[in-house]
Amino acid sequence: MENTELTRLPPQNVEAEQALLGAILTNNHALEKVAEFLKPFHFASAVHAEIYQAILNLHARGHSADPITLKGVLADNPLLAEVGGIKYLMELTSSAVAIINAEDYAKLIFDRYLRRQLIALGTDIVNDAFKVDMDNDAEIQMGRAEKKLYELGTEGQIDGGPQAFSDTMTEVVREVAEAAKNPDGISGISTGFRDIDKKMGGLHNSDLLIVAGRPGMGKTAFATCLAFNSARCFLDDVQQGKERKGVAFFSLEMSASQLAGRILSMETQIASDKLRNGRITQEEFQRVVAFAGELGKVPLYVDDTPGLTVAAIHNRCRRLKRDATKGLGLVVIDYLQLIDMSGTSFKNNMVQALTETTRQLKIMAKDLNVPVMVLSQLNRGVEQRDDKRPLLSDLRDSGSIEQDADIVLFVFREHYYLKSSSPVQHANESEDKFAERIKKWERDLIDKEKKAELIIAKQRHGSLGTVDLSFEGQFTRFGDWIDPNSFQN
Numbered sequence: 001m002e003n004t005e006l007t008r009l010p011p012q013n014v015e016a017e018q019a020l021l022g023a024i025l026t027n028n029h030a031l032e033k034v035a036e037f038l039k040p041f042h043f044a045s046a047v048h049a050e051i052y053q054a055i056l057n058l059h060a061r062g063h064s065a066d067p068i069t070l071k072g073v074l075a076d077n078p079l080l081a082e083v084g085g086i087k088y089l090m091e092l093t094s095s096a097v098a099i100i101n102a103e104d105y106a107k108l109i110f111d112r113y114l115r116r117q118l119i120a121l122g123t124d125i126v127n128d129a130f131k132v133d134m135d136n137d138a139e140i141q142m143g144r145a146e147k148k149l150y151e152l153g154t155e156g157q158i159d160g161g162p163q164a165f166s167d168t169m170t171e172v173v174r175e176v177a178e179a180a181k182n183p184d185g186i187s188g189i190s191t192g193f194r195d196i197d198k199k200m201g202g203l204h205n206s207d208l209l210i211v212a213g214r215p216g217m218g219k220t221a222f223a224t225c226l227a228f229n230s231a232r233c234f235l236d237d238v239q240q241g242k243e244r245k246g247v248a249f250f251s252l253e254m255s256a257s258q259l260a261g262r263i264l265s266m267e268t269q270i271a272s273d274k275l276r277n278g279r280i281t282q283e284e285f286q287r288v289v290a291f292a293g294e295l296g297k298v299p300l301y302v303d304d305t306p307g308l309t310v311a312a313i314h315n316r317c318r319r320l321k322r323d324a325t326k327g328l329g330l331v332v333i334d335y336l337q338l339i340d341m342s343g344t345s346f347k348n349n350m351v352q353a354l355t356e357t358t359r360q361l362k363i364m365a366k367d368l369n370v371p372v373m374v375l376s377q378l379n380r381g382v383e384q385r386d387d388k389r390p391l392l393s394d395l396r397d398s399g400s401i402e403q404d405a406d407i408v409l410f411v412f413r414e415h416y417y418l419k420s421s422s423p424v425q426h427a428n429e430s431e432d433k434f435a436e437r438i439k440k441w442e443r444d445l446i447d448k449e450k451k452a453e454l455i456i457a458k459q460r461h462g463s464l465g466t467v468d469l470s471f472e473g474q475f476t477r478f479g480d481w482i483d484p485n486s487f488q489n
Helices: 015-025 031-033 046-060 067-075 078-083 084-096 099-130 136-153 165-181 194-200 219-239 256-268 272-277 281-297 311-324 349-370 378-383 400-405 413-420 429-448
Strands: 208-215 247-251 300-303 332-336 372-377 407-412 451-459 465-472 477-480
Touching: 015 031, 015 046, 015 099, 031 046, 031 099, 031 272, 046 067, 046 078, 046 084, 067 084, 067 099, 067 256, 078 084, 099 136, 136 281, 136 311, 194 451, 194 465, 208 219, 219 256, 219 300, 219 372, 219 477, 247 256, 247 311, 256 272, 256 281, 256 300, 311 332, 311 349, 332 349, 349 372, 349 400, 413 429, 413 451, 413 465, 429 451
Parallel strands: 208 372, 208 407, 247 300, 247 332, 332 372
Antiparallel strands: 407 451, 451 465, 465 477
16 A cells, blocks of 8 residues: 555555566566566565565576575575565465566556655755765765766666667668758768868767867867857757757866857957957957857856866766756867866876776766767877877877777877977088078968868777868967968969
């Protein structure tokens, strides 16, 4: 009988537990319908949990489970003895429900378990809130509570497992059809860069992308451009009646205002130093005001909290995704080495801590079902080579970054290295030869100044290669590359 509100006993349904166990003991095929999601600890009755565990053990060994076989397994169990031993097992079979109803009864049992856990979680939250501790502030407590609630919400889900190949193929055909409808051939989320979208088909859900480069290459600038471009595409989608999505940008290095300043500089084409110093004309100020209003509509959400853990980032992304007024379509983290790894199992070993962190980030991408883009530093090995273009082996501290990533991208600007390597006259080199080399170096400087490369070093579901991009240093802005030679003729 269902418990009443008046008694305030923990929610339970003993009759459903008896009926389910009776069904399994009568026909072991009933176990196949419930074993994947129903666990012994979901039962309110301790003796029922023991019986169910014994049934699972027998089934795992290939034995049938009935009152006789269970008697041998549970002969010395005091809990069973208290309720009547073998006689109670026989009584359970008389309470059996039809095998077709087994899953419904299992869901009733699981529902009552969830209610008991909610009560326990609520009690823990109340008790924690009464503890005033500087190392356990309200924000940390809320994050912990939200994590537990999310874990509880996903526990026992039965919608996973093997899928029919026909269902999987239908999904692939749907993606192909979407790409075919798109004039740019994009099946994923647009990056706003023509040639990147063409090469990669956009960004794809559950992918972990690593964007790496040496300091000065423009990783943050590139990620900022891409995040803003994607957010603007999401805004267009909403205006067309599509699902509401946004971009979560976790800036662990720069403040939100600095990031906003960069975007404003990009869009207004006013140098960022002029914006910072206020050295702008009246016309430029009017442009800033006009653009600021438009840019404020773009669904880009910046979190500049320093030293976040992956768990904290994960929790905040879940909140965004659940928020019907915001939504989530892309996560950008700047950058990997600034994530707080003190809570990992290997906090004293940087390589192993990074390994665990990248694994957690990949799990997060799959759980949220959105692309997760993470910026990363490269080691100094690049600087020791004549060709400064980075390789996968240059990823700092961990080969696991490459292993866990679905896509690895390198941002490279040859101009950065070229400007610091002005020619030096060789011994016995004529003045004319030296002057010729100087002129070539100056031409190369001009040619490379506004050009960048995005090197696709790894891509699980596509080809590798290099995409040329334009770069405007004064606006820290990346864009589509247009070959100046194409205007000649």
